[in-house]
Amino acid sequence: MVHNSKNPPADRDAEPPVGTRPRVLLLVSEDRFFWSHRLSIARAAQRGGYEVIVATKVSRYGQEIRDEGFRLIPLRLVRNNSSLLDEWRALQELRRIYKTEKPHIVHHFAVKPVLYGSIAALRRKEVQAIDALTGLGYLVASSSIRARFWRPIIWNALRYLLNRPGHHIILQNDEDRELLVKKLSVPPDRITVIRGSGVDVEAFQPTPEPTSIFTVVLASRMLWIKGIQEFVEAAGLLLNRNLIARFILVGDSDSRNPSCVPREQLIKWQESGVVEWWGQRENIGQIFEKSNLVCLPSHGGEGVPKVLLEAAASGRAIVTTDVPGCRDIVRDGINGLLVPRKDPAALARAILQLANNSELRRQMALRGREIVVQEFSEDVVINQTLALYRRLLEL
Numbered sequence: 001m002v003h004n005s006k007n008p009p010a011d012r013d014a015e016p017p018v019g020t021r022p023r024v025l026l027l028v029s030e031d032r033f034f035w036s037h038r039l040s041i042a043r044a045a046q047r048g049g050y051e052v053i054v055a056t057k058v059s060r061y062g063q064e065i066r067d068e069g070f071r072l073i074p075l076r077l078v079r080n081n082s083s084l085l086d087e088w089r090a091l092q093e094l095r096r097i098y099k100t101e102k103p104h105i106v107h108h109f110a111v112k113p114v115l116y117g118s119i120a121a122l123r124r125k126e127v128q129a130i131d132a133l134t135g136l137g138y139l140v141a142s143s144s145i146r147a148r149f150w151r152p153i154i155w156n157a158l159r160y161l162l163n164r165p166g167h168h169i170i171l172q173n174d175e176d177r178e179l180l181v182k183k184l185s186v187p188p189d190r191i192t193v194i195r196g197s198g199v200d201v202e203a204f205q206p207t208p209e210p211t212s213i214f215t216v217v218l219a220s221r222m223l224w225i226k227g228i229q230e231f232v233e234a235a236g237l238l239l240n241r242n243l244i245a246r247f248i249l250v251g252d253s254d255s256r257n258p259s260c261v262p263r264e265q266l267i268k269w270q271e272s273g274v275v276e277w278w279g280q281r282e283n284i285g286q287i288f289e290k291s292n293l294v295c296l297p298s299h300g301g302e303g304v305p306k307v308l309l310e311a312a313a314s315g316r317a318i319v320t321t322d323v324p325g326c327r328d329i330v331r332d333g334i335n336g337l338l339v340p341r342k343d344p345a346a347l348a349r350a351i352l353q354l355a356n357n358s359e360l361r362r363q364m365a366l367r368g369r370e371i372v373v374q375e376f377s378e379d380v381v382i383n384q385t386l387a388l389y390r391r392l393l394e395l
Helices: 031-047 062-067 084-101 111-120 137-141 145-162 174-184 228-240 263-272 284-289 306-313 344-355 358-375 378-393
Strands: 023-030 051-057 071-074 105-109 128-133 167-171 191-193 214-219 245-250 276-279 293-296 318-321 336-339
Touching (some): 023 031, 023 084, 031 051, 128 378, 145 167, 167 378, 174 191, 214 228, 228 245, 228 344, 245 284, 284 306, 293 344, 306 358, 336 344, 344 358
Parallel strands (some): 051 071, 128 167, 214 245, 245 276
């Protein structure tokens, strides 16, 4: 189910079809991700008459979440525990929470919360579970030994859990939908495609490009599967060809992710003078204002990358890889350029093409803004999500 520009605005204040306030529990691995990607959904559900419970590992945004009027349940669940005992405790914690809170809907975000939340919901027939696989990420894109070991185990667990009664799946692109139907035998009518987590098109507005040195930005978690190394290699190729430009990495090293680029490597690259590493920055809109071009050479496993939605809304041309999710927002030659994954030379050629053509960048910026407003705004995503909530409460 994909809405287009003819959809009405999200009915954010529509009352749910029950006599008392239904409870929706959002299970997110970290409060940072909830705050950056799911806050608008939680706000809309609350305005629509739902009691919103947020269960997440709290590290930074606990008070902000409470100030929104949501009920916060701090969790021990983290994305990459090293202790089997900790994993067992996290799972038992979720089972206690589901038993105590008795939510009408549990909305799980990303692979680990989907797995653990689905296990916790077993035998709770009154619960409708929404499993939002926002991109299969490390499970699909990584070729590491660890990923190859865990991949069949996780696929088999998902095949069992996603086909249980009362489960409904949200995916962000059609290719992931086809994968789950074919590989996991999930019935197509249980899958809803909602393309991305939405972008606030009022908060992200087009601005003129800077007129100083040409600046290319890659804003992401510093993970190998995001194409960080390919970006650095492409920058080196272009600087060796005497292109006058700055290449900037924005984002922190994520030590809990198996695909983490070590901080030592990021510092070494910066000291080489090929790229600048700015670390984590809160206001990504200001970063885009300082950029001429936005780049994300992902290896795949994306949903629809939020950073590309925000870049397009901000009026920036984009260079990214021709992989599911990235090509949902970037149409080759229209609002950016698509290149093969893991190909630094092709990435360098695409960056050079746009560096040398300001008029093409301007046209791509205009078209990218139109695409986001018509297809990927927060209103579109909220409208689709709340419609799914209401449908599940009527079952």
